[in-house]
Amino acid sequence: MHLFRTMHRVMLFLCVILLAPISQSLAQQDNRIDINSLGQGNFSQVSDKIAKLSRTGDIKLVPVFEALAAGDLYVRKTDKVVFIAKANSNVLTLTDTITGTSAGEGAKADFERIKVNNNLRRAVRTAIGALTLLSPDREVRLRAAYSVFSSPSEDALELLETAIASEEDGPIKSIMKQARAAAILKSDRSLDDKRAAVKTIVERGDRDALSILSAAQGNADGELRKDIDRALEHLHSVQALWDAGQNIWYGLSLGSVLLLAAVGLAITFGVMGIINMAHGEMVMLGAYTTFVVQEVIRSSYPELFDWSLIIALPLAFCITGLIGLSIERGIIRFLYGRPLETLLATWGVSLILQQGVRSIFGPSNREVGNPTWMSGGFEFGGMMLTYNRMWIVIFAAAVFLTLLFVLKRTRFGLQMRAVTQNRKMASSMGIKTPWVDALTFALGSGIAGIAGVALSQIDNVSPNLGQSYIIDSFMVVVFGGVGNLWGTLVGALSLGVVNKLLEPYIGAVLGKILILVLIILFIQRRPRGLFALKGRAVEA
Amino acid sequence: MNIKACMTGVLLAGLLSATALQGAFAAEDTIKIGILHSLSGTMAISETTLKDAMLMLIDEQNKKGGVLGKKLEAVVVDPASDWPLFAEKARDLIEKDKVAAVFGCWTSVSRKSVLPVFKELDNLLFYPVQYEGEESERNVFYTGAAPNQQAIPAVDYLAENEGVERWVLAGTDYVYPRTTNKILEAYLKAKGVAAEDIMVSYTPFGHKDWQTIVSDIKKFGSAGKKTAVVSTINGDANVPFYKELGNQGVKAEDIPVVAFSVGEEELAGLDTTPLVGHLAAWNYFQSVDTPTNAEFIKTWRAYTKNEKRVTNDPMEAHYIGFNMWVKAVEAAGTTEPDKVIDSIVGVSVPNLSGGYSTMMPNHHITKPVLIGEIQSDGQFETVFKTPGLLVGDEWSDYLPDSKNLISDWRKPMSCGNFNVATGKCGGKGS
Numbered sequence: 001m002h003l004f005r006t007m008h009r010v011m012l013f014l015c016v017i018l019l020a021p022i023s024q025s026l027a028q029q030d031n032r033i034d035i036n037s038l039g040q041g042n043f044s045q046v047s048d049k050i051a052k053l054s055r056t057g058d059i060k061l062v063p064v065f066e067a068l069a070a071g072d073l074y075v076r077k078t079d080k081v082v083f084i085a086k087a088n089s090n091v092l093t094l095t096d097t098i099t100g101t102s103a104g105e106g107a108k109a110d111f112e113r114i115k116v117n118n119n120l121r122r123a124v125r126t127a128i129g130a131l132t133l134l135s136p137d138r139e140v141r142l143r144a145a146y147s148v149f150s151s152p153s154e155d156a157l158e159l160l161e162t163a164i165a166s167e168e169d170g171p172i173k174s175i176m177k178q179a180r181a182a183a184i185l186k187s188d189r190s191l192d193d194k195r196a197a198v199k200t201i202v203e204r205g206d207r208d209a210l211s212i213l214s215a216a217q218g219n220a221d222g223e224l225r226k227d228i229d230r231a232l233e234h235l236h237s238v239q240a241l242w243d244a245g246q247n248i249w250y251g252l253s254l255g256s257v258l259l260l261a262a263v264g265l266a267i268t269f270g271v272m273g274i275i276n277m278a279h280g281e282m283v284m285l286g287a288y289t290t291f292v293v294q295e296v297i298r299s300s301y302p303e304l305f306d307w308s309l310i311i312a313l314p315l316a317f318c319i320t321g322l323i324g325l326s327i328e329r330g331i332i333r334f335l336y337g338r339p340l341e342t343l344l345a346t347w348g349v350s351l352i353l354q355q356g357v358r359s360i361f362g363p364s365n366r367e368v369g370n371p372t373w374m375s376g377g378f379e380f381g382g383m384m385l386t387y388n389r390m391w392i393v394i395f396a397a398a399v400f401l402t403l404l405f406v407l408k409r410t411r412f413g414l415q416m417r418a419v420t421q422n423r424k425m426a427s428s429m430g431i432k433t434p435w436v437d438a439l440t441f442a443l444g445s446g447i448a449g450i451a452g453v454a455l456s457q458i459d460n461v462s463p464n465l466g467q468s469y470i471i472d473s474f475m476v477v478v479f480g481g482v483g484n485l486w487g488t489l490v491g492a493l494s495l496g497v498v499n500k501l502l503e504p505y506i507g508a509v510l511g512k513i514l515i516l517v518l519i520i521l522f523i524q525r526r527p528r529g530l531f532a533l534k535g536r537a538v539e540a
Numbered sequence: 541m542n543i544k545a546c547m548t549g550v551l552l553a554g555l556l557s558a559t560a561l562q563g564a565f566a567a568e569d570t571i572k573i574g575i576l577h578s579l580s581g582t583m584a585i586s587e588t589t590l591k592d593a594m595l596m597l598i599d600e601q602n603k604k605g606g607v608l609g610k611k612l613e614a615v616v617v618d619p620a621s622d623w624p625l626f627a628e629k630a631r632d633l634i635e636k637d638k639v640a641a642v643f644g645c646w647t648s649v650s651r652k653s654v655l656p657v658f659k660e661l662d663n664l665l666f667y668p669v670q671y672e673g674e675e676s677e678r679n680v681f682y683t684g685a686a687p688n689q690q691a692i693p694a695v696d697y698l699a700e701n702e703g704v705e706r707w708v709l710a711g712t713d714y715v716y717p718r719t720t721n722k723i724l725e726a727y728l729k730a731k732g733v734a735a736e737d738i739m740v741s742y743t744p745f746g747h748k749d750w751q752t753i754v755s756d757i758k759k760f761g762s763a764g765k766k767t768a769v770v771s772t773i774n775g776d777a778n779v780p781f782y783k784e785l786g787n788q789g790v791k792a793e794d795i796p797v798v799a800f801s802v803g804e805e806e807l808a809g810l811d812t813t814p815l816v817g818h819l820a821a822w823n824y825f826q827s828v829d830t831p832t833n834a835e836f837i838k839t840w841r842a843y844t845k846n847e848k849r850v851t852n853d854p855m856e857a858h859y860i861g862f863n864m865w866v867k868a869v870e871a872a873g874t875t876e877p878d879k880v881i882d883s884i885v886g887v888s889v890p891n892l893s894g895g896y897s898t899m900m901p902n903h904h905i906t907k908p909v910l911i912g913e914i915q916s917d918g919q920f921e922t923v924f925k926t927p928g929l930l931v932g933d934e935w936s937d938y939l940p941d942s943k944n945l946i947s948d949w950r951k952p953m954s955c956g957n958f959n960v961a962t963g964k965c966g967g968k969g970s
Contacts, residue, residue: 043701043923071915117913117923118702118817122793150794207762215764243759250751257749355580363584365779365809375814377787384755386787459748460779460809464582468746503752508743509713 031056035064035097036082039075039114046114047123054127055155062131064097069124074111085111126151133163138172145175152182152212178204185216194220195227202231206382210235242382247500253389255496256396257458259489260451261469262476263400266488267444270477271420272437274332275339277347279473280466281354282324282445286316286452287461288357291366306371309453316449324445328438336437350466358463368456388457395454399447404485406443416440420483479519481529490530495519570613571606571875573598574633576644576654576665581621582746585776586854587646589805590668591616593855594643596843597862607869615639623653630654634661640875641666641865643858647774648672648715655680664877666865668857670800670822672719676934676947676956678881682904683861684854685823686932687723691770693909694798694821695724697924698768699731702796706737706767708757713742717772720800724770726938737765747777750784758788761795769797778802779809782818792817792913804850807918815914823893823907824856825920830894850918856892863889864899885950895929902947902956904932 034053038046050068053061067073067084074085074092083103085092092111094103116124129147132140145163148156160180167173181197198216201209213235217228261283268276293312297304304311327349335342370388377386407413418426419436427433452465459465480491495515502511526532575594577587598612606612615637619626626645633639634657641664645651648671658665658679670685698704709724711717721740728738739760741753761767773781778801785797798819804826826837836859841849868884869875884899891897897905906929912920935942935957944961948954955965 071921115921115923118792118796118819121817125793207758211762211764213764214762217764239759246755247752250749250755253751254749358580358584363579363588364805365585365776367809367811369811370783375787377789384758384788386751386784388783388787389751458780458783460776462585462776462809464585464776467582468748500749500752504756507741508747508753512744 031058031061032098035061036075036080038064038068038073039080039082039112043115043117043119047119050120050123050127051155054130057131059131059135060098060100062128063100065124065128065131068114068116069121069128071113071116073114075114076106076111078110082114083111122151126153126156130156130159133159133176134166138169141167141169142172142175145172145179149175149179149182149208152179152186154183154187157183157187182212185212191222191224194224198224198227198231202234205235205238206379207239210239239382243504245381246383247504248497249383249385251497251500252493253393253496254500255493256393257455258472258476258496259400259492260392260396260454261448262473262480262488262492263396263403263485264444264446264448264451265473266477266480266485267403267447268441269474270483270485270488271416272440272444273339273420273482274441275343275346276332276441276444277343277470278327278350278353279445279448280468280470281350282320282448282466283452283455283469284357284463284466285320285323285353286312286449287368287456287459287465288361288366288452289316289319289449290453290456291361291368291461294368305369306373308369309371309374309457312453313450316453317446320449320452321442321446324448325438325442327445328441332441333434333437350470354463354466361463363463366461368461370457374457392454392458399450400485400489403447407485412436412439475516475519479522479529481531484529484531487529487531570611571608572613572615572637572639574630574637574639574642574644575614575616576619576626576630576633576642577646578621579616579618582775583621583646583650586805589852590644590646590854590858592844593840593858594862596840597859599843600839601862601866607866608873608875619650623649626650627653627657630657630665631661634658634663639663640869641877641880643668643861645669646854651680662877664865664880666858666861668854668861670716670853672716673723673932673934673936674719674939674942676902676904676949678903678949678954678956679877680903681861681864681884681899682932682934683857683864685907685909686904686934687720687936688933689823689907689909689930690800690821691720691724692727693926693930694800694819694911695728695770697821697911698770698796698798698819701924702768703766704768704796705733705765706760706763707733707739708760708767708769709738709740709772710753710757710769711742711772712745712747712774712777714745714774717742717774720772721770723936723938730938743773743777745775745777747773748780750781751788754781754784754788754790757795758790767795769795771797771799772801773799774801775806778806782810782815785818786814792819798911803852803854804919805852807914808850810918812914812918813916816916818914819911819923820914820920821909821911822853822920823909824853824891825910825912825922826851827912827915827919827921828893828910830892832890832894833892836892860889860891860897860905864897864905868899881949882951893925897929900931901950902932902934903949904934906931 034049037049064084072084072086073082075082082097084095084097087108090108092106092108094106096103125147129144132144133148135141135144148160157180160176160183164173164176164180167176178200181200184193184197201212213228213232217232220228264282265276265279268274268279290309290312293315294308297308331345331349332342335345374388374391377384407417415431415436418431419433423433476491476495477488479495480487499511499515502514575591577591578584579588579591595614598614601607602611615633617629617633619629630642633642643666645654645667646669651667654665655677663679665680666683667680668683670690671682673686707728709721711721725738743753757769796817796819798821800821802820803822837851840851841847864884864887867887867889868880872879872883885901886899888896888898893908893910895908897907899905908929909926910922911924912922915921934947935945937943944959945957946960947956948958958965
């Protein structure tokens with residue numbers, strides 16, 4: 001059975017490619033004329049020609065269409081012949097559209113590129129889908145099935161039915177069936193066919209199903225209309241559940257961004273009590289470190305690009321840590337116990353750092369690329385999860401746990417806590433308090449730096465990067481309770497989730513305002529935040 | 541001790557008289573031009589380029605022998621993205637430096653803050669950025685696009701070529717997006733789009749977390765009708781917005797986004813491969829294939845000594861505005877603002893997209909409208925160009941408040957808000 005099926009498909013495919021030269025020796029001439037005519041006319045005319053060409057079912061057209069979508073199709077100005085060409089400065093390397101063989105080189109000035117717009121790209125996507133539905137390559141077939149599904153049309157029905165009959169790969173077959181169902185809803189087939197199609201579509205249970213059925217709803221009546229209405233109602237209720245889950249996920253993801261930005265400040269401000277206005281600039285410097293690392297990788301070791309973030313992490317930690325150390329030694333240590341002066345001095349430092357970066361790297365955004373494992377997303381039931389957000393959630397958790405470990409389980413952490421709780425006692429026990437201060441500040445700055453590496457993936461890398469995080473960071477630390485890491489965690493996540501749950505109902509602008517009002521009210525009631533420290537250290 | 545104080549005094553006096561002398565000397569020999577663009581703060585990202593562009597234009601003009609036989613001298617100040625500081629710096633430029641004209645501002649709020657200064661001291665401001673309209677002032681020349689030169693043709697293109705029936709109007713929460721969206725909403729409703737097919741969403745400046753909004757857009761787009769997003773999202777917020785679009789798999793073929801504030805400069809910070817096909821509407825693209833544009837890009841890159849430096853629409857606006865000013869000054873034979881205001885109306889200069897732009901009596905200019913699709917190299921490919929030039933419409937015809945107003949600064953009317961219904965000058969505004 002299996003063997004027979006495979007044979008069947010191979011035969012079908014062979015028919016297309018082996019019989020094509022015989023049956024289409026004349027058609028090939030036509031094809032060439034049609035292909036050459038792609039170089040003329042406006043977008044909608046070209047789109048019609050693509051549809052016409054794809055009806056020939058000639059699989060050799062696929063590279064031509066792919067080149068068209070990629071903008072690699074050129075027309076020779078003198079005789080209007082169309083070529084597939086790769087541009088290399090001013091020279092084009094030409095390929096024949098029918099034979100796929102090299103056709104020499106040409107000067108760019110003698111050719112005109114065939115322009116594409118979204119309409120054409122859609123037409124090409126559908127055409128390639130239809131042409132490759134019978135391809136022996138599983139990946140290609142899957143892509144073809146998806147593209148036929150995303151733009152269903154009556155014309156594709158017969159082809160789909162042939163493809164379904166010979167398909168034995170489960171997932172591909174079900175997409176093909178859904179594509180067929182979507183096409184049936186657009187056709188004038190019998191009522192029973194359409195009702196069956198509605199059932200097939202509902203099984204998808206996602207937004208695409210919603211979209212197809214809503215479109216069909218308009219021109220359906222009687223039994224079919226009732227079916228569709230019921231199906232839509234069901235889909236809406238399923239979607240509402242997923243939406244709730246999605247909002248909570250968004251909240252966690254926003255919360256983890258806030259956590260990353262604030263956790264360094266939780267050390268410098270929370271533990272040491274320094275109002276560090278230059279905290280945001282440490283984040284910014286971390287992001288610029290990522291940019292520099294990527295620039296070096298791009299120019300010298302392009303194959304390492306996916307590792308760029310991992311290389312940038314320790315570098316960013318060291319660089320911002322060192323800068324933090326020198327700020328502490330050079331400025332802040334003279335200002336302990338004078339919070340206003342500290343605030344002004346660190347604010348000055350933040351301006352200097354910003355303008356410094358602006359002078360070196362320029363005022364405009366710098367491109368920090370996403371490694372392949374951080375771009376795109378995947379569907380999880382009815383939710384869309386994007387990789388960059390997912391990794392940032394994981395990364396924030398990892399940074400938080402590491403920091404907790406350092407504070408609670410290492411000697412340095414012990415000394416740090418000792419110094420902040422009772423400086424005199426710690427000093428008389430032989431702890432070098434000035435050095436602990438310096439290293440604590442360096443640690444907080446270093447963590448801000450690695451936060452910058454992560455945030456470069458979702459934000460602009462510009463000199464203003466840090467400014468936009470400083471207020472949020474202070475908000476989280478104060479809300480969570482000064483001096484308590486767990487408070488920072490709970491503060492960040494609850495602010496994130498509340499923000500994202502409010503946003504769909506009252507909009508982003510009002511949501512942000514409401515959050516600020518809530519925080520003000522909360523601080524009025526509990527000035528020390530969620531988790532207030534108790535004990536002598538607080539009163540001191 | 542005494543001798544030392546004496547010496548310092550003499551030195552100081554010498555220094556003062558030297559600068560005074562130099563000032564007087566300079567004033568006689570050169571014409572000063574003020575450049576009022578932020579070089580620090582949030583807007584530095586966009587405005588620094590315009591400062592460089594102005595310096596280049598002035599430099600080029602001086603190579604041609606200056607204006608009226610005198611060299612031009614640029615006076616650069618930094619208003620630091622701080623709106624009240626714009627007004628202070630504008631006052632300094634006009635009162636202390638005695639500039640003949642000022643080129644500058646970005647965002648309507650900065651323009652509104654300098655307006656009283658220009659009116660009081662009677663000087664000229666050339667404003668190079670697209671804006672929401674609903675304004676026409678005697679002392680201001682608007683070389684950027686009015687809504688009818690950008691937003692409305694873009695919406696028409698999407699409706700006609702992509703068959704869009706459902707619209708998301710997404711913008712940053714300030715005056716330009718709010719007014720533009722108000723005009724667009726009125727326009728779409730006049731074209732028969734139902735209210736439930738329009739979704740309006742505003743976000744704060746510098747918004748970063750676009751997850752909810754992008755997912756709302758997807759939800760709105762799954763109603764079975766072709767959907768498009770009209771974006772008036774400004775500045776830095778665009779990069780995370782487009783990243784989120786790409787990551788959530790919103791393809792231009794399915795839900796295209798047309799933007800009015802995203803140009804070559806903004807795309808420079810992005811990998812545009814997932815964004816191919818999203819659109820922007822401007823009056824100029826760097827990719828425009830004309831000899832004047834090729835020459836302009838070449839000069840620009842040579843001037844900035846950067847082979848990759850991109851050009852953008854507000855730069856072209858300054859190019860047009862500056863050349864218009866030069867021509868008007870030469871026609872008037874003086875740089876006196878009142879004379880230049882009279883002589884500049886009707887002046888035509890070449891633009892970079894292969895035609896001529898003319899200063900109209902309403903102090904707006906004629907421009908072609910280009911719709912471009914983002915390419916993988918961060919450039920735009922023009923997919924549509926209006927056949928003729930459009931005149932900037934200062935008072936929108938689609939808003940009930942302003943549909944009866946016109947502006948004509950030629951004598952004897954000299955009115956920025958003439959009400960054709962009542963036949964009187966003075967309606968909305970001042």
